[in-house]
Amino acid sequence: MVFFLGPGLLIYVVFSVYPLLDTLVLSLYNEQQGQTSFVGLQNFITLVTDDTWSQAFWNALGNNFKFFAIHMLVQNPIGLLLAVLLSSPKLRLSGTYRTLIFMPTMLSVVIIGFVWQLLLSPIWGISENFLYSIGLGQYFDAWLGKESSALITLAFISVWQFVGIPMMLIYATLLNIPDDIVDASVVDGANSFQTFWHIKLPLILPTIAMVSILTFVANFNAFELIYAVKGALAGPDFSTDLMGTFFYRTFFGFQLQQGSASMGAAVATLMFLIILMGVMLFLFFIQRRIQRFQF
């Protein structure tokens, strides 16, 4: 037993469980001139109230919620629509569509970030020409460079890349719905929309809930896209700063501010609590309420 469990558990505990717990503990300390001293919740109080810290913290947190909201409102509905279309009975080429639409999800976020940076670049002008060709040219702007639109643009890039995940998971659930339930509703005279709304939708709600929590965890942990496209400073003027980039800057420092392990640990602890709360909410409320629909 020890032989089988030992090595895996050892690596997992040493490089995942211990660092996480150690980070939580470290967030209660402060290091100054090489001396670490216990400061209780002082780091957190500094983060949420101190002038130099709190502005950046609340900004990153607010941006992160916006980032998440765009994913929930755009990525998951599109994923749902594509999944419903893919599962239409006797659809030809559905395997090909599925494979191709899922393709961007496989690539690194870093690569995707650069690809879109080029496509949206006013220097190259691909997007601008495209918009002109459909008569919307005057709406083109350097979206990634503007404070008002950069975050939204990045969120849409991320949505574009990851729409395959909700699509695939919802599609799988739709395939698993027994045919006789659907047939019964058709016999009872329901049209496709009624069948979807009253029969299928309740059955895929657990999957939608799971997709939501996966999106939540991934969004509050996002870093690569912002870092690749905007750098650690998450410009313009921190308008694209997320918790991930804020954590990175706090830990490693930037410009004149020195990096701090204990402040970094405090930010990581807050991210941990946010993610934990999301997961708990999912487990205790959503999961319990929709369990009765499961077959």
Added chain:
Amino acid sequence: MKLFSRLMPSSGMRQVPKSVTVHAVLLAYTVIALFPIIVVVINAFKERRAIFRDPLGLPDSDSFTLVGFQQVLLRSDFGLYSWNSLVVTILAVGLVLLLGAMAAWALTEYKFKGNLLITFLFAMGIMIPIRLGTVSILSLMVSLDLVNTLTALVLVYIAQGLPLAVYILSEFVRTIPKELTEAARCDSVSEYKIFFCVILPLLKPAMATVAVFTMIPIWNDLWFPLILAPGEETRTITLGVQQFVGQYVTDWNSVLSALTLAIVPVLILYTIFSRQLIRGLTSGAVK
């Protein structure tokens, strides 16, 4: 609601069959999904002037060039970066599979004190990202003298991949009939032999699913290479591309070629394994 109305049979005025609409929407989205990637790849093979004059055109005998690729290979060590990524990914995935299968077997087959706690500990790891422990992971790696080594990455990625592997493989181990192991035990076959000769071969299909799920985040990761192994010698392909593009951002040929070099191998692998991956996703292995 507008979206759903498309699905309704338009009673009375059905000019277009429903399946045409479905194909139109799916085809349109497929184009949206592929267009950006295709544009980057075709322009990597074109001269600078052609890139700007006609970004959507295919390279012809006039505009075709490999200068971007030459620049990339000349200015950076792409071969080394790819090799590093390959070594890290193969070692980490291989060990996740082996150690994950062993742990899953131990946790489902043997009843012992702490079993539930350890199962819970692994389950937590599925949801809580390992990144949050980065501050301590870095200081741990410093004290183990593993900074700027591929070993550091492999260890972290094993820890990152194990929770999901243990979860999926445990579900699978449960479906193996008890009679199989009991029969072997009656013949006094050792526990090691039961695992390696009876159980492990049976786990193969599930392990393929786990392998794909574990491999993608490791290959694509930027965070840990950036923090634990940023040195030239240990740079992975994702970090290498990020650094290269950042440095030569105004050299369009080089940037497009670097991106293409990072994209194409992944797409080839994806085409080979897509059936496996999609079967894994749709079989309900991850629920």
